[in-house]
Amino acid sequence: STVIVAPPRDRVFDVHNAATPYDVTIENLTLLGGDVTANSYNNGGTLLSTNAILKLRKLVVRDGRALYGGNMTIIAEPGAIATLDGVSVLDGTAQGGSGGGIYIDDANTTIAQASQFNNVTLSGNSGYGLRSNGSLKLVNATITGNHGGAFADRAAHALDGPAGMC
DSSP, X not given: OEEEEOOXXXXXXXXXXXXXXXXXXXXXXXXXXXXXXXXXXXXOSSEEEESEEEEEEEEEEEOOEESBOSSEEEEOOTTOEEEEEEEEEESOEESSXXXXXXXXESOEXXXXXXXXXXXXXXXXXXXXXXXXXXXXXXXXXXXXXXXXXXXXOOSEEEOSSOEEEO
16 A cells, blocks of 8 residues: 655645535555644644545554644534545544544544554543544444543543444
8 A cells, every 4th residue: 555654743634625625535545644733733643624525445544643633633514524434543642632543523424444543642631532523423443442641531432413333
């Protein structure tokens, strides 16, 4: 698989949109690194998606560092959707917020055939593997080996939105 490494003090992918969500597919890659802890917009260490119809397939996303969403942050407005299929999220660190692996904000998200291992939230609220405050559906997903700080007491935390597991 092709490996894309983040440049210093930046992330691998930054998907932004204004009015109408872009339809973006990223597949068959390894996304490595990313440290945005010192940046003014410090969410999503490896990948940040804002207002997109995002499809991630057969990816490995690892070693990201951010305030929220160590490896990945997905932020949505009405009409934005995220689907993660066959995505492994590994060794991400949320420095002071939530979601060492993935932080989801107001997105309609499905995570299928996916796994999250060894993500860390150093301090902050909760959800040291996965944190969502949007609609979340987990299908054959594994969330294990994630760790948190003093207030990070859950492997996954769904807040303010429906959550389902299949």
